[in-house]
Amino acid sequence: MTARGLIIAAPRSGSGKTSVTIGLLRAFARRGLTVGGAKSGPDYIDPGFHTAATGRPGVNLDSWAMHPALLASLAHGSIDGADLVIVESAMGLFDGIPAEPGRSGAAADLARLYGLPALLVLDVSGQSQTAAAIAKGFAVYDPAVRIAGVVLNRVASERHRRLAADAIEAIGLPVVGAVMRDPTLSLPERHLGLVQASEHKALEEFIERMADVMEKSLDLGAVLALAAPFLPPAGSTAHALAPPGQRIALAEDAAFTFLYPHLAGQWRRQGAELVPFSPLADEPPSEDCDACWLPGGYPELYAGRLAVALRFRTGMEHFAATRPVHGECGGFMVLGKTLEDANGKTHEMLGLLGHSTSFARRRMNLGYRQARLRSDCPLGGAGDTIRGHEFHYAQMLDDGADEPLADIFDGQGQRLGASGGRRGNVTGTFFHAIAQG
Known part of the structure; x- marks a missing residue:
């Protein structure tokens, strides 16, 4: 099976990308798929959660910090033996720095480079139909970045879900599920972001719970169908840091x-x-x-x-x-x-x-x-x-x-x-x- 890939994206940090990513990684692994996780940008904490959820090493894919050949080499390594690679976006999907094309550090660079579709996680707390305007903006902002579907997060009720989902589907984007509001689903944080996976008490229990939530809340078959073939070139490690010693x-x-x-x-x-x-x-x-x-x-x-x-x-x-x-x-x-x-x-x-x-x-x-x-x-x-x-x-x-x-x-x-x-x-x-x- 050719590896497939999907980006989990959002308008901003704090939308629930990490919880959705962790849950999907474990849920697809439960289905017998070999799943890998990757993180766009320089975040060094989330790959630890990806590793814990999949049993495969996580990796950063940073289009600004990594020469394109090194980026390709690491992306190519992430698909080795994998059926599915889920890339978690840093911050918002298009958030990077002004730079030469393809090297902004944003997850959108990876979408353009490798033809990866994005699954948009929308925190709809405090809004309903307005979520469709946000989704529409994402869908048309950059024709080279395809928004393949939407996950509603922090939904208050069935009526709330229906109002937001109907409005989004009316503009032609599929809503593949909705996660109900639950403060206990949040990961603990401190001054540099999330508490690291290695320090998280009852980490395995938390990952299993996230998988349960995603299996209950999302149509996993529909999510998998959104993923596209992920075929990065072999690249080169010429720009990798040499080891400081033997x-x-x-x-x-x-x-x-x-x-x-x-x-x-x-x-x-x-x-x-x-x-x-x-x-x-x-x-x-x-x-x-x-x-x-x-x-x-x-x-x-x-x-x-x-x-x-x-x-x-x-x-x-x-x-x-x-x-x-x-x-x-x-x-x-x-x-x-x-x-x-x-x-x-x-x-x-x-x-x-x-x-x-x-x-x-x-x-x-x-x-x-x-x-x-x-x-x-x-x-x-x-x-x-x-x-x-x-x-x-x-x-x-x-x-x-x-x-x-x-x-x-x-x-x-x-x-x-x-x-x-x-x-x-x-x-x-x-x-x-x-x-x-």
């Missing part, structure tokens, strides 16, 4: 969680081995590794435990004396001198770089980034441009005296200034690397 010590626990699944997969395919260790369990990086990577996560929630993890601290100091260490976002915060938590309490961090950060004085930093590296480091060589993303609420209290790691530009090329730090073998930045520019 054996990579990877911090992995509740404080360090944000490693893009495509990075781990690419590093393994290039022959690297990832050796996890837990700073929260006071574990040092393994001595038989030749590089150490501290990914992003939630160190601000565990700063007190990290501050007294003496084996971790000593091991990191010993490792950094002879081998490269890199930290992203939360990992960068832990590499610094101190971290001020949300309550204003200051905790001593590793001090391998000279900056200090605060989560008490919150300000959101969000957007695509281009990093031009000032010198060789685990991300690449001097002068290389790396594309990625920044999303954090922490602020710098003290920049320290280390050499900056890179010059940072936003997604449209506007210079934002120097970023990150470098001292000896240690480097770090708030920027999450996705791929070579």
Whole structure:
């Protein structure tokens, strides 16, 4: 069977895309289909839910951050052995940044590139027939993006469903189901979005419940019929980030969680081995590794435990004396001198770089980034441009005296200034690397 694909789309964040996606992934798997999940854009949390729902690795498909050949390679990998791939849109279907055609970061880019139809999830709370005007706008906004059907979400009653569905079907769009309003269907959230799949209590029970809801609320046969053949070309991994070492010590626990699944997969395919260790369990990086990577996560929630993890601290100091260490976002915060938590309490961090950060004085930093590296480091060589993303609420209290790691530009090329730090073998930045520019 040729793999088929479908985008789950919406007008905005918070419409219910993730719940619908999780439920459909598991519901189709129950029917014996091999199902894969993908996420448009740079969101590193939702692929974990897709993996839990399907048993297959989730993947990000980011048309801005990934060179078209790399994007095609990852899309091609997502269909390997799959009957159906469901792509969850980030934000609204057409939400991206001004960029060259096909590279805005919006899920609509994937629809155009690969001919994928979109199933539109409409939160109809507070409206009825007006939902048809929204659906009509989506249907005609871009002729190259096909809206194949609609799911009504947060429906209050049968009368409410009928009013909205009749109006939408009158403009020629099929309504394949309606999910009734139920606050317990929402996933728990915190400051960076959803609580991650690995931390979700009773995750399997929640996924099963979502599948039950979708089986009851949607016509699964009609949804499957909307999907189209998904045939991305093989592409190339020439623009993938090279592994920072042959054996990579990877911090992995509740404080360090944000490693893009495509990075781990690419590093393994290039022959690297990832050796996890837990700073929260006071574990040092393994001595038989030749590089150490501290990914992003939630160190601000565990700063007190990290501050007294003496084996971790000593091991990191010993490792950094002879081998490269890199930290992203939360990992960068832990590499610094101190971290001020949300309550204003200051905790001593590793001090391998000279900056200090605060989560008490919150300000959101969000957007695509281009990093031009000032010198060789685990991300690449001097002068290389790396594309990625920044999303954090922490602020710098003290920049320290280390050499900056890179010059940072936003997604449209506007210079934002120097970023990150470098001292000896240690480097770090708030920027999450996705791929070579």
